[in-house]
Amino acid sequence: MKATARARRVGIYVRISDDREGGGLGVQRQEDDCRLLAASLGWKVVELYIDNDVSASDRRKVRKDYRRMLADIESGHIDGVLAWHPDRLYRQPAELEDLIILIEANDVEIRTKMAGELDLSTPTGRLHARMLGAIAKYEVEHKQERILRKVQELVEAGTIHNGGHRPFGYERIYEGTGPRRKVIEDRIDETEAKYIRDWAKRALEGETLYSLVADTNGKGIKTSTGGAWSYQGMRYMLMSGRIAGLKEHKRQIVGKAVWPGIISEEDHQALRALLSDRAEQAKANGAQRTSTAQKYPLSGLVRCTCAEDHIRMKTSPSSNRKGPVYRCPPKGDGGCGGRTIKIADLERLLEKALFHKLEEVEPLDESDPGDPRPALEEKLEKWERRVGELKEELLDGDRPAREIQEAIDTLNSRIAKAQREAAEYSVKTRVLEVSAEELREEWEDYLPARKQGVYRSLIREILIHPATRPFNRWNPDRVEVFWK
Numbered sequence: 001m002k003a004t005a006r007a008r009r010v011g012i013y014v015r016i017s018d019d020r021e022g023g024g025l026g027v028q029r030q031e032d033d034c035r036l037l038a039a040s041l042g043w044k045v046v047e048l049y050i051d052n053d054v055s056a057s058d059r060r061k062v063r064k065d066y067r068r069m070l071a072d073i074e075s076g077h078i079d080g081v082l083a084w085h086p087d088r089l090y091r092q093p094a095e096l097e098d099l100i101i102l103i104e105a106n107d108v109e110i111r112t113k114m115a116g117e118l119d120l121s122t123p124t125g126r127l128h129a130r131m132l133g134a135i136a137k138y139e140v141e142h143k144q145e146r147i148l149r150k151v152q153e154l155v156e157a158g159t160i161h162n163g164g165h166r167p168f169g170y171e172r173i174y175e176g177t178g179p180r181r182k183v184i185e186d187r188i189d190e191t192e193a194k195y196i197r198d199w200a201k202r203a204l205e206g207e208t209l210y211s212l213v214a215d216t217n218g219k220g221i222k223t224s225t226g227g228a229w230s231y232q233g234m235r236y237m238l239m240s241g242r243i244a245g246l247k248e249h250k251r252q253i254v255g256k257a258v259w260p261g262i263i264s265e266e267d268h269q270a271l272r273a274l275l276s277d278r279a280e281q282a283k284a285n286g287a288q289r290t291s292t293a294q295k296y297p298l299s300g301l302v303r304c305t306c307a308e309d310h311i312r313m314k315t316s317p318s319s320n321r322k323g324p325v326y327r328c329p330p331k332g333d334g335g336c337g338g339r340t341i342k343i344a345d346l347e348r349l350l351e352k353a354l355f356h357k358l359e360e361v362e363p364l365d366e367s368d369p370g371d372p373r374p375a376l377e378e379k380l381e382k383w384e385r386r387v388g389e390l391k392e393e394l395l396d397g398d399r400p401a402r403e404i405q406e407a408i409d410t411l412n413s414r415i416a417k418a419q420r421e422a423a424e425y426s427v428k429t430r431v432l433e434v435s436a437e438e439l440r441e442e443w444e445d446y447l448p449a450r451k452q453g454v455y456r457s458l459i460r461e462i463l464i465h466p467a468t469r470p471f472n473r474w475n476p477d478r479v480e481v482f483w484k
C-alpha cells in the first residue's frame with residue numbers, strides 16, 4: 001500500500017443490475033460495504049456515483065455517472081475509487097481501457113470489497129483487471145445464451161421454468177440447493193389443490209372473484225409466496241392452463257404439460273371464457289360492486305312491474321321498521337318510487353322456489369335437445385378455420401390489410417361470444433347437477449355471493465307486483481319468478 005500524506009478523497013461507484021452474481025446485491029448494500037471499506041482505509045468519501053445499468057450487455061447504454069466519475073478523476077476532484085466488485089465498475093473492455101488511461105496519468109487508487117486492490121498502475125495489475133473484466137463479460141454473454149437456450153427447451157418440453165416461484169397447488173421438487181438448483185418436478189399439493197378445485201367450482205357457479213378473494217384472505221390462505229391474494233392473482237391463476245395440466249406460450253394453450261392437472265380441461269375452458277367476460281363486465285360497471293349488492297343474493301334480479309322494461313329495484317338496508325327492503329327507484333329515475341318488498345321475505349320464498357325447482361328438474365342426460373353446445377362447437381370450428389385463412393391472406397398481401405384485419409376482429413368477437421354462451425350453459429348444467437338435498441344441506445354455509453351465483457345462473461328475473469291489502473301481510477303471489 002502506498003503511503004499518502006493526506007487522506008484520499010474518494011468516490012464510491014455503485015451500479016444497479018439485475019444479474020444475480022453477488023446475490024442480487026442492492027445498491028444500499030454496495031454503498032454500505034464501500035463506506036466500511038473507506039473507513040478501514042482511512043479514506044474520505046466525497047462522491048457517490050450511481051448508475052442504473054440493468055442490462056450490462058447493452059452497449060448503447062451510456063453510464064452517466066461512470067462518465068462523471070472519470071471526469072472527477074481527470075480534474076483531480078477525487079483520487080480514489082471504491083466499488084463492491086470490479087464487475088460493478090466496468091463490464092465492457094472499452095470502459096476499463098478508459099479507466100486505465102486515466103489511472104496512468106493520475107495518482108488514483110481503486111479498491112473493491114470483493115477483489116481487493118485493483119492496481120492499474122502496473123502491467124500485472126492491469127492484466128489482472130482485464131482478466132476480471134473478461135470473465136465478467138464472458139459470464140454475461142454466457143448467461144444470456146444459457147437462459148435463451150433453457151427457455152426454449154422448457155417451452156418446447158412443456159416443462160417448468162427454473163426461474164419464478166412455486167406455482168400454487170404444486171409442491172416443487174428440486175435437485176440441489178441454492179439459486180442454481182434445478183426444478184425436477186411439480187407434484188400436486190393436495191391441500192392447495194383442494195382450494196383450487198373449490199375456487200374453480202365457485203367461480204363456475206358464478207361467485208365473483210372479489211368474493212372469492214375476500215373469503216380466501218379472510219380464512220388466512222396465503223399465495224405460494226406467502227402473501228395475500230389479489231383479484232388479479234386469483235383471476236390469473238384460475239384462467240391459467242397450468243392448473244389444468246396444459247402448457248401455455250404467450251397465453252395460448254400449446255398442448256399438454258408434463259405436470260399433472262388439478263382441474264379438468266373442460267372446466268379450464270369454461271373458466272377462461274367466463275372470467276374474461278366478467279373482466280369486461282366489471283370494467284363496464286365497476287361502480288356496482290357495492291357491499292350491499294354482495295350482501296343480498298337476489299340483488300340485480302328483482303324488478304318492479306311499474307315500467308314497461310321492468311326497472312331494477314335497489315336495496316334500502318336502512319329502511320324503516322320492516323328491515324331491509326328492495327325499493328323501486330324514484331320517479332325521476334324512471335321508477336314509481338313507492339313499491340317495496342322485504343328482503344327477508346323474498347329470500348325465504350326464493351330459497352323454497354329454488355329447492356323445489358331443483359327437485360322437479362330431471363337430471364340432464366347427454367343428449368339434452370336444448371344443449372346449444374354442439375351447434376356452437378360447429379360454428380366455432382368454422383370461424384376459427386376462417387380466421388386462419390384470413391391470416392394467410394394477410395401474408396399474401398393481395399387484399400388491403402385493414403380490410404382483412406377487420407374481418408378477423410369481427411370473427412374473433414363472434415368466437416368469444418360463442419365460447420361464452422357455451423360456458424354459460426355449462427355453468428347452468430353444473431348447478432342443476434347438484435341435487436336439491438345436497439344444496440339444501442350446504443345452502444346455509446354458502447356466502448351471499450355464492451348464493452347470488454346460483455340464482456343468477458338459473459333465474460332471468462324476479463318481478464314484483466303491486467302490494468295488496470292488508471299491507472302488513474306477506475303475499476307470495478306478488479312475486480313472479482322467470483327461470484332461464
Ligand SMILES: [Zn+2]
Pocket residue numbers: 304305306307311328329335336337338339
Ligand atoms: Zn316501480
